[in-house]
Amino acid sequence: MQANDPIKRSRRNSGAVTVRDVAKIAGVAPITVSRAINHPDTVSAELLRRVQEAVSKTGYVPNLMAGSLSSSKSKLIAAVIPSTVFSVFTETIESLNNALFDAGYQLMLGQSQYLASREEALLGAVIGRRPDGIFLTGIMPASNARKRLLASGIPVVETWDLTPTPIDMLIGFSHHDIGRAVADYFLDKGYKQFAAVRASDERADRRMSAFVERAKQQGLAPVHVVNVGSERTLTRGRQALAEILENASDVDAVFCSSDLLALGVLTEARARKIPVPDRLAVMGFGGVPIIENMIPALSTVQINSSKIGALAAEYLIARAEGRVVEAPIVDVGFSIHERDST
Amino acid sequence: MQANDPIKRSRRNSGAVTVRDVAKIAGVAPITVSRAINHPDTVSAELLRRVQEAVSKTGYVPNLMAGSLSSSKSKLIAAVIPSTVFSVFTETIESLNNALFDAGYQLMLGQSQYLASREEALLGAVIGRRPDGIFLTGIMPASNARKRLLASGIPVVETWDLTPTPIDMLIGFSHHDIGRAVADYFLDKGYKQFAAVRASDERADRRMSAFVERAKQQGLAPVHVVNVGSERTLTRGRQALAEILENASDVDAVFCSSDLLALGVLTEARARKIPVPDRLAVMGFGGVPIIENMIPALSTVQINSSKIGALAAEYLIARAEGRVVEAPIVDVGFSIHERDST
DNA sequence: ATGAAAGCGCTAACAA
C-alpha cells in the first residue's frame, strides 16, 4: 500500500539481494554492477566506487549459478575418485583443489567407492552441473557413461593410467610396466619365490598380471596371489601374509597393490619375527608419505601423486578458458624407491 | 535457408539439448518433460513413455544449474575442511559424501589448508553457489565470514568442536575434556612426567592447554610441549620426541595432537630402543584405522569420524528439504582406546 | 564507458 510499492512481482523471488537491488542503490544499470564486479577495469573509477559501496552496504553475494547459466561458464571442476580414506589419491585431490582454488575454480567431489554402478549415476549428476572440466581417476572403458561424457563436450582428463584411446586428455603411467619392473627388481635382488597381495580393482589387476607373467617368463615358480577384495586395510594385509606363509612357506618377496596392504604385511612379518628384508622382501605401491620414515621404511613404487593433480588442474583450466593444451597425453612414470624392506 | 528454419534466435544458444528439444520430439510441453523427469508419478504412463524415449534418443541431460536457479534448490552441499591428506577428516568427508549421494546431493569440497585467509575467500565462493547446506570443520569464530554465513540463511553445521554459540547446527565434542581426560588417564597409569607434541591449530591448542593445566593441577612438573607448526608429518613426530628427550629426559608420557605425530613418536622410540609403554607412553588423537593393528598398536583418543559425517548429512538434508531438525546440537563424545602404547 | 533488451534452461504458479 506504500506509494512507492514496486511493480507487483506476480510470482516468485527468493528474497536475497540481487544485482538489481545493488544497481538501484548505486544509481546505475544492473549490467554496470556486473561489469564492476567481473571486469572492474572496464568501468570508470567513480562508478566502481559507488558500486562497491552499494555491494558492501547490502552484503551482496553474486549468484554464481545464475551467472553460469547466462555465461555458460561454471568455474566448477568435477572430480570422480574411488575413495579418500588413506588412499594414494588424496594427494592428487589436494593438489588439484589447491590449484583450482588459486585460479578461482571450485571442486565438486564424487566418490565412486570402486563401484561401477555408482560411477554411472555419479556421472549423470556431474554432467548435469555443466562443470567446465571433469577429472577422472582411471580411464573410462567403452560404456554408456563414456558416450555421455564424449557427447557432453566437457573437457575431461583421465588419470592414473594410460590408454591409446583416451576420451580427451590423459595423465598417467603404465601399470603393466610397474608389475614387470617390480618382478625384475626382486629378481635382481636375488629373491626367487614371489607372492602378491592385492585388492579388487582393475588397475591393481594389471600390475599384478604383469608381475605374475614376468616371474613366469623368468622361469620362477608360480606366484602365490591373495586377493583381499574390497578390504583395503592394514589388518587384511596382515592376514594375507599369514595365508601366504601357510600355503607357500618359501615365499621370499611380496608385492602389494597398496602401501597400506604392504604395511600390514610388514607388521605381520614383525609379529612373526621374520627378518625383513633378509628372509622376506616387501614392496608397496603409491608412496604415501608416512611409510618413508617408519621402521623398517617401506620400499614402494612411487607415484608423483601431487604432480598428477597439479597438471590436471593446469590442463583443465587451460581448456576451460579456451586455450589449447599442447601435449595433453602425459606419462608421469613411476620409480621404485628402495628402502629397508627390500 | 531451409524452409523450416526456426524462429531466428537473436542471440545465444549453447547448442546442447534442452527440455524444449525433448518436448518437441515427444510432442508435449516442456513442463511435462520436466515433470516426467522429476515427478514421474504425476504424469500419465503414456506420456512418461514418450518422454523417456525422447530423452534417450537425444541423450538429454538436464541442466541442473538452470533447474536450481528456477527452483532455488541446488541439491548441492558445500564442505570446508582443512586438509584431506592422512587426516582424521577423510572419514567424515567420506561418510558425508556417501550419505549425500544416496539422497541425490552433490558435494562441493573446499580445503582451507588451516589458513584463515583462505577460509574467508572460500566462503565467498561457497555462498555464491547457493548450496542447500554448508558443512564446516570446526566452529566459526566471530568474523566477517560468520556474518555473511548468517546472512545467507543457508543451513550450516559446524563440526568437530563444541560452542555455546553455534551459527546453526553443531556436531562435535569437547577438546578441553579430552586434554583433561588424557592427563587423568596417564596419571592413573602411574606416569609422572608429561610431554605434548602438537601442530598449530586452534583445537589442538585447547586439548593441549587442558592437558597441561590438569597436570599442573595435579601437582606434576610442567609439561614439555613441542609445537611442530604446520608440519603434520611422521618425521616431525620423530624429531619431536628427540627434542623432548634432549630437554627433558625423564618424560614418561607423551600426548600427541594427531595419530600421525604419535606414530612418529612411537617410531623414534623404537629407533632408540625405548621400551613402550614401560618407559614411555604414547597417546594419539583421532583414531585413524591404520593404528589399531600396528605393532605396537597405538592408544588414541578415538573420535567417531564417520558418525559426524553421517549425522551432518542427515541434518543438512532434512533442513534442505524444509524439515525441522529436533536436536541439532550434538556432543558425540570421545573415548580413550587403550592399546599397546600406554 | 554505459545502458536496454533479450535470453541462458529450467520450474513455480496459475489455468484449463
Added chain:
DNA sequence: TTGTTAGCGCTTTCAT
C-alpha cells in the same frame, strides 16, 4: 493430468 505464462539472477549482444 497437461499446458501457458512468467520469471529465477545473471550476462551477452547490440546500441548509444
